[in-house]
Each structure stands twice: as C-alpha cells, then as structure tokens.
Amino acid sequence: MSRLKDTMAAEAQAVNDHLDSLMPTSGDPEDRVVEAMRYASLDGGKRLRPFLVLQSAGLFSVARTCALNVAAAIEMVHCYSLVHDDLPAMDNDDLRRGRPTTHRAYDEATAILAGDALLTKAFEVLALGGTHADPAVRSDLVLELALASGGRGMVGGQMIDLMAERGLLDGVQDVAAITRMHTMKTGRLISFSTIAGAILGKAPRPLRHALAAYAHDLGLAFQIADDLLDVEGSTATLGKTAGKDQAAGKSTFVSLLGLDRAREQARALSEQAVGHLDVFDEKADLLREVARFVVEREN
Amino acid sequence: MSRLKDTMAAEAQAVNDHLDSLMPTSGDPEDRVVEAMRYASLDGGKRLRPFLVLQSAGLFSVARTCALNVAAAIEMVHCYSLVHDDLPAMDNDDLRRGRPTTHRAYDEATAILAGDALLTKAFEVLALGGTHADPAVRSDLVLELALASGGRGMVGGQMIDLMAERGLLDGVQDVAAITRMHTMKTGRLISFSTIAGAILGKAPRPLRHALAAYAHDLGLAFQIADDLLDVEGSTATLGKTAGKDQAAGKSTFVSLLGLDRAREQARALSEQAVGHLDVFDEKADLLREVARFVVEREN
Numbered sequence: 001m002s003r004l005k006d007t008m009a010a011e012a013q014a015v016n017d018h019l020d021s022l023m024p025t026s027g028d029p030e031d032r033v034v035e036a037m038r039y040a041s042l043d044g045g046k047r048l049r050p051f052l053v054l055q056s057a058g059l060f061s062v063a064r065t066c067a068l069n070v071a072a073a074i075e076m077v078h079c080y081s082l083v084h085d086d087l088p089a090m091d092n093d094d095l096r097r098g099r100p101t102t103h104r105a106y107d108e109a110t111a112i113l114a115g116d117a118l119l120t121k122a123f124e125v126l127a128l129g130g131t132h133a134d135p136a137v138r139s140d141l142v143l144e145l146a147l148a149s150g151g152r153g154m155v156g157g158q159m160i161d162l163m164a165e166r167g168l169l170d171g172v173q174d175v176a177a178i179t180r181m182h183t184m185k186t187g188r189l190i191s192f193s194t195i196a197g198a199i200l201g202k203a204p205r206p207l208r209h210a211l212a213a214y215a216h217d218l219g220l221a222f223q224i225a226d227d228l229l230d231v232e233g234s235t236a237t238l239g240k241t242a243g244k245d246q247a248a249g250k251s252t253f254v255s256l257l258g259l260d261r262a263r264e265q266a267r268a269l270s271e272q273a274v275g276h277l278d279v280f281d282e283k284a285d286l287l288r289e290v291a292r293f294v295v296e297r298e299n
Numbered sequence: 300m301s302r303l304k305d306t307m308a309a310e311a312q313a314v315n316d317h318l319d320s321l322m323p324t325s326g327d328p329e330d331r332v333v334e335a336m337r338y339a340s341l342d343g344g345k346r347l348r349p350f351l352v353l354q355s356a357g358l359f360s361v362a363r364t365c366a367l368n369v370a371a372a373i374e375m376v377h378c379y380s381l382v383h384d385d386l387p388a389m390d391n392d393d394l395r396r397g398r399p400t401t402h403r404a405y406d407e408a409t410a411i412l413a414g415d416a417l418l419t420k421a422f423e424v425l426a427l428g429g430t431h432a433d434p435a436v437r438s439d440l441v442l443e444l445a446l447a448s449g450g451r452g453m454v455g456g457q458m459i460d461l462m463a464e465r466g467l468l469d470g471v472q473d474v475a476a477i478t479r480m481h482t483m484k485t486g487r488l489i490s491f492s493t494i495a496g497a498i499l500g501k502a503p504r505p506l507r508h509a510l511a512a513y514a515h516d517l518g519l520a521f522q523i524a525d526d527l528l529d530v531e532g533s534t535a536t537l538g539k540t541a542g543k544d545q546a547a548g549k550s551t552f553v554s555l556l557g558l559d560r561a562r563e564q565a566r567a568l569s570e571q572a573v574g575h576l577d578v579f580d581e582k583a584d585l586l587r588e589v590a591r592f593v594v595e596r597e598n
Contacts, residue, residue, distance in 0.1 A: 023450075029468055029476075030455030030483070084415060089386075089407035091410050108388035112411065115417065116383060117450035123422045125443030127438045135435035139426045142441050146423030151322075151336060151416035156329030159412050169328055177328075184329070250550060 004289040011054055012047040015075060018068045022125060036106045037121070041079040044097040048222075048294070049074045052193040055287050056211055059280060060201020069131040070141060070196045073122040077149050078189060080118035082109050085158060091244075118148075132200060140199055148188040157185025173251045180221065186226075187219035194218070194287075196299035210279045214287065217273035222294045226268040227252040231259065233298065234287055264294040303588040310353055314374060314406040317367045321424060335413035336420070340378040343396040347521075347593070348373045354586050355510055358579060359395065359500020359575040368430040369440060369495045371422040376448050377488060379417035382410050384457060390543075393464045418448075431499060437500055447487035456484025464547055472550045473528065478519065485525075486518030493517070493586075509578045513586065516572035521593045523565040526551040565594040 019041055025031045050071035057067035067281035086093040086101040087108060092103050103111035125131065126141045147153055160181045163169035198208040230245045231254050245252050254262045273291040277284045318340055324330045349370035356366035385392040385400040386407060387592035392400050424430065425440045446452055459480045462468035493514035497507040529544045530553050544551045553561045572590040576583045 026451075028451075028455075029462065029480075030450065030458045032462060032467075033450050033455055033458040046305070080415075084411055087388075087411065089411060109461050110458070112383055112386065112388060113454050113461075114450075115415070116501045117380075117454045119415065119418055120445050120449035120454065123441055124449060127442035127445065133437040135433075139434040139437040139441070142422055143426035146426065147418050150328075150419035150423060151329065151413075152325075155412050155416045155419065156327075156332055159329045159332040159409070162408050162412075163328065163331060168331075181328075 004286055004293055007286060008046065008051055008290075011051050012045075014068065015047050015050040015054075015071050016042055018072050019075065022072055023121070032106070032110060033113050033117055036102055036110045037118050039105055040083045040102045040111075040114055040117060041076060044079075044099075046297075047071075047075060049078055049190060049193040051290065052190065052215070052287070053196045055284075055290070056092065056194050056197025057200050058197070059207075059283050060197055060203050062197060062200040066132055066200055067197065069125050069128065070200060071193075073125040073131075073141075074189065074193050074196070076118045076122040076125070077145065077154075080115040080122075081149075081154060081158070083115040083118070087111060090158075091160065093166060109152075134202075137199060137202070141196065144192050144195070144199065148192040153184055153188040154186070157181050157183070157188075159174065161185055165250055173256075175253070175256055178251060178253060181214075182220065182223040186223055187216065190219040190222065191215035207279060210276050212278040214273045214291070217269045217276065218291050218294065220293065221266045221269035221273060224253045224262050224269070225295045225297065227254045228259065228262055228266065229298070230254075263295075270295045303592055306585060307345065307350055307589075308348050311344075313367065314346050314349040314353075314370050315341055317371050318374065321371055322420070331405070331409060332412050332416055335401055335409045336417050338404055339382045339401045339410075339413055340375060340417060343378075343398070344374075345596075346370075346374065347589075348377055348489060348492040350589065351489065351514070351586070352495045354583075354589070355493050355496025355527075356499050357496070358506075358582050359496055359502050361496060364429060365431055365499055366496065368424050368427065369499060370492075372424040372430075372440075372444065373492050373495070374486065375417045375421040375424070375507040376444065376453075378452060379414040379421075380457070381450070382414040382417070386410060387456075388564060389461065433501075436501070439537065440495065443491055443494070443498065447491040452483055452487040453485070456480050456482070456487075460484055464549055472555075474552070474555055477550060477552060477555065481519065481522040482515075485522055486515065489518040489521065490514035493559050506578060513572045513575040513590070516568045517590050517593065518573060520565045520568035520590065523552045523561050523568070524594045524596065526553045527558065527561055527565065528597070529553075541589055562594075569594045 023034055023038055025034050025259050053071040053074060054067050080097060083102045085091050086096055087103055094102065094104050102114060122145065123142055127138055128146060131141070149155065161171065191212060194211050195208055198211050227245065230243065253265070257265060270291045275287045277288055322333055322337055324333050352370040352373060353366050355372050381395060382401045384390050385395055386402055393403050394400065401413060421444065422441055425444060426437055430440070432438050449455065459468065488510060495509055497510050526544065529542065552564070556564060569590045573587045574588055
C-alpha cells in the first residue's frame with residue numbers, strides 16, 4: 001500500500017498548493033477572513049475527497065488544472081463544514097487535525113465568516129472558465145455540489161445528527177436511520193467527489209453509475225471505520241478528540257452492531273465498492289486501493 | 300409613489316410564493332433546518348434585491364420564471380447573511396423584521412445550519428436548467444453571485460465592520476474606508492441584483508454598465524439612508540433594534556458627515572443613480588422611483 005500512500009501524499013501537496021493559489025492575501029483590511037479560510041483549509045487532513053476527484057478525473061483523461069479546481073472546491077466545502085461543526089453552538093471542539101480549531105485560533109465570529117466564505121469560494125471556483133471550457137459542465141458541477149452539501153445533503157445530515165444528540169428526535173437509533181443520516185452527512189460529498197471526474201470527462205452514463213455505486217459503498221465503509229476509530233483510536237493518533245460519540249451517548253454503527261460486526265461490515269462494503277470498478281482497467285487501481293485503505297486507516 | 304409601493308408589495312408576494320415553492324418540507328427528519336430556512340426567508344422585508352432583479356429583467360423581456368429564480372437566489376443569500384450576522388458571536392440581535400431572530404426562534408446550531416443551507420440553495424437555484432436555457436448564463440450568474448457575496452465581497456465587508464467595531468482595525472474611520480466597507484458589505488449584492496437582469500437578457504455591454512453605475516450609486520444611497528434611520532428611526536418602525544451604531548460607537552456616514560450633509564449626500568447619490576438610467580425608456584421608471592424611495596423610506 002506504499003504506492004497509495006506516496007501518491008496520496010503527493011496529491012495532498014498538489015491540492016494544498018492549488019488551494020493556496022486560489023486564496024491569496026492582498027493586504028486589504030478584510031484579509032483576516034482570508035487568513036482564517038487559509039488556516040482552516042491549508043496544511044491538513046488526508047485530502048481524501050480531492051484524491052477521489054483527481055483519481056476519477058484520471059480515468060477520463062481530464063486536464064489537470066480542471067480536476068485540481070474541482071478538488072479544491074470540494075475540499076473548501078469539506079473544510080467549511082468542519083469549521084462550523086466545531087463551533088461552540090455545535091460540537092464545541094477545540095482540536096482539529098492536531099491544531100486549535102478555527103474559532104479557537106481566531107474567534108467565533110471570524111470562524112463563522114470564514115466558513116461562509118469557503119463555501120461561497122467553492123462555487124466561485126466551479127464557475128470559473130478554467131474549471132471546464134463547457135459551461136454546461138460547470139453548471140452541472142455547481143448543481144451537484146449544491147445538492148450534495150445543502151439542507152437535504154450534508155447540512156441536513158448534520159441537522160439530524162445534532163437533533164439526535166440533543167434528544168430532539170426519535171428514531172435515529174436503528175441501522176437504517178443511521179445509514180441515511182451518514183449518507184447525507186458525509187456520503188453525498190464523497191459521492192460527488194468520485195463522480196466529479198466523470199462529469200468533467202463527460203463519461204458515458206454506465207461509467208458514471210459505476211463510480212456512483214463505488215462511492216456509495218466507499219462512503220458508508222468510511223463512516224463505519226470512523227465510528228470504529230472513535231472507539232479504538234486515541235486523541236493523539238486521530239488529531240481530534242477521541243471517544244466523543246460514546247461520551248455523547250450517540251447511536252453509532254459500533255454501538256448498534258458491536259465492534260466485530262461493524263468491522264466486518266466495513267470490510268464487506270469496501271470489497272463491494274471495489275467490485276463496482278470492474279468496468280475500469282488498471283487506471284482505477286488506486287481507487288481500488290483507497291477503498292481498502294479507508295477501512296484500515298488509523299486516523 | 301403609490302404605483303411603486305403597490306408594485307413592490309405585489310412583487311414581494313410573488314417572490315415569497317416562489318421562495319415557498321423552492322423550499323418545501325418533506326416530513327423527513329432534517330425538516331427542522333428547512334423550517335428554519337423558511338422562517339428566515341419567508342414573510343419578511345421589502346424584498347428590495349428581488350425587486351431590482353425583476354425590474355432589470357423586465358428591461359430585457361426576460362421570462363418571468365427565470366427572473367424569479369434569480370430573485371429568490373439573491374434573497375436567500377441576503378437572508379442567510381442576516382441569520383449569521385444576528386448570531387450571538389456576531390451582532391447578537393434578538394429582533395429582525397419585528398420577529399425573534401432565527402437563533403432565538405430555534406437555536407444557535409439550527410440558525411448556523413439554516414444560514415449555510417440558504418447560501419447553498421441559492422447556488423443550486425442559479426444552476427437549475429429553469430433559471431436559463433443557456434448554461435453559460437447560469438455559470439455566469441453563479442460566478443457573479445459568489446464574487447459579490449464571498450470573502451472579498453459581502454462577507455469581507457462584514458469582517459471589516461466587525462473588526463472596526465471591536466477595535467481590531469485602524470482606519471475605518473474616514474469616508475473612503477467606510478464607503479469601501481459598505482460597497483463590499485451591501486453594495487456588491489445590490490449591484491448584482493441590478494445587473495442580473497442584464498445577464499439574463501444578454502444585454503449589450505453599455506446597457507449592463509449603465510445598470511452597474513446605477514446600482515453603485517443606489518447601494519451607497521441606501522447605506523447612508525440606513526445610517527440615518529439608525530439615528531432617527533424607532534425600533535418599532537424599523538422592526539430591528541434602533542440606535543445600534545451609536546451605542547456601539549461605530550463610525551458611520553452620519554457620525555462623519557453629520558445628519559444634514561449625510562442626507563444631502565444620499566439624495567445627490569439617488570439623483571445621480573437616476574441619471575445613469577437615461578439610456579432606458581419608461582420601462583425603467585420604477586427603477587428611477589426606487590432610487591428615490593430608498594432615501595426617503597422609514598424602514
């Protein structure tokens with residue numbers, strides 16, 4: 001798996017450089033919000049979503065800068081969601097990726113605004129001419145990202161998660177309800193990351209659908225692995241607070257299925273995800289490897 | 300001015316109905332965030348920005364549903380910014396449009412998420428096929444809205460305003476700096492509202508520029524009038540807390556110019572705005588009237 005790790009590290013660097021170039025400071029008085037955007041999005045994370053964009057774009061020989069723009073846009077959305085989720089009114093977290101959360105490093109108001117600005121910037125980047133010569137593709141990307149991340153997608157999933165945590169909602173206590181919640185909260189954006197390459201490459205429908213099926217299973221496997229890490233990992237390894245779900249008394253795949261069955265389920269989903277890639281040749285090998293990686297990772 | 304008031308009221312109702320149709324509840328558990336989006340955006344305000352969209356679209360005979368989609372999208376962005384600005388970590392306001400602010404009616408977490416979802420929904424609506432048959436126009440609208448409302452636009456202006464209020468920033472104490480801040484914080488979105496019709500109608504450059512010049516002066520006149528209302532209005536008439544700027548010791552056009560010169564300046568800008576419309580026939584009459592209205596209004 002060292003080829004995967006090396007490639008992921010190199011691509012994470014490329015995405016970081018690209019994010020850097022998209023958010024320059026200017027010396028103007030509003031730079032504080034741009035600095036907070038940079039703090040929240042640069043130098044951090046595995047960059048799983050950008051990696052999925054770049055790999056899926058590679059299947060269809062999409063131009064590098066187009067794929068990097070989309071990768072950066074999706075990472076901006078992911079990072080904005082972390083900034084807002086970490087706020088005192090939400091998960092109230094002090095630590096993220098081993099560093100103070102954005103509202104700790106700056107202040108709450110700046111963190112709210114930086115999240116807003118990252119989300120807005122993501123749509124700006126997708127609509128730039130450099131993201132694709134065909135405006136129909138750009139418009140399609142905007143629509144898909146909005147659907148994946150809005151009130152019936154990522155934000156809706158976060159709403160359900162918060163309500164369940166605060167006892168405002170019955171019925172997020174079985175596997176079906178937890179699956180739906182996670183499909184919205186994290187799955188939709190992971191799915192969009194994976195099909196973005198197909199959209200950019202104007203891939204035939206069956207190939208786009210194969211990637212969507214892969215992404216669906218991958219996303220769920222990823223979330224179950226996350227629940228396992230919350231129980232089994234340490235704060236030091238994770239770079240974020242461990243044991244949070246249990247402390248909050250939250251229903252998770254682990255609390256519902258138990259450690260062993262949850263781990264089996266994650267592995268089965270990972271293999272199923274790989275199966276959907278049979279229509280692709282060896283160009284999809286790193287996507288196959290990443291599906292195995294997400295369930296074996298340590299953070 | 301009764302024709303203007305009647306038309307504004309009728310158009311506000313049409314925009315309200317359109318917003319309503321774009322954000323249906325579904326009975327799903329995430330409905331709470333959709334209800335908060337609806338609370339924050341329905342039944343309120345003068346709908347100045349949507350009115351500007353609809354009037355400018357009327358100059359170029361744009362299809363009604365296209366114009367309504369763009370009007371709704373811009374109003375969603377305006378309303379999300381109010382929801383986030385009202386949060387305790389920001390302006391900490393309890394009252395908006397005569398009703399409890401969204402975080403008071405729901406809770407802080409829901410208000411943050413509802414704001415995020417409204418912003419996301421705005422871009423979804425602009426990217427819908429029904430907003431314009433030509434995807435290049437849709438992509439252009441997305442780009443312009445993102446530029447107007449992001450870290451170098453509305454959000455950046457809000458950042459500057461907050462920093463000035465908290466003494467984190469020197470130099471937002473002269474007319475040039477205040478003008479720049481307001482141009483970012485409110486002017487850019489008002490400008491986008493006005494040129495949106497020209498974008499939808501693929502208007503010739505000179506006409507688009509005339510509208511941009513009109514919107515620039517209108518936006519500034521609007522802001523000076525806002526500062527005047529903060530001093531001269533009552534909380535009951537405004538539907539929001541009066542006297543806030545003075546209480547916060549903020550530099551405003553009124554504190555810098557004095558009441559009389561500020562009022563003169565607003566009127567001069569309003570007349571200058573009307574002058575930019577000379578290239579249009581009587582179809583622009585309501586845009587002419589609205590420029591006068593914004594400086595004479597009582598809330």
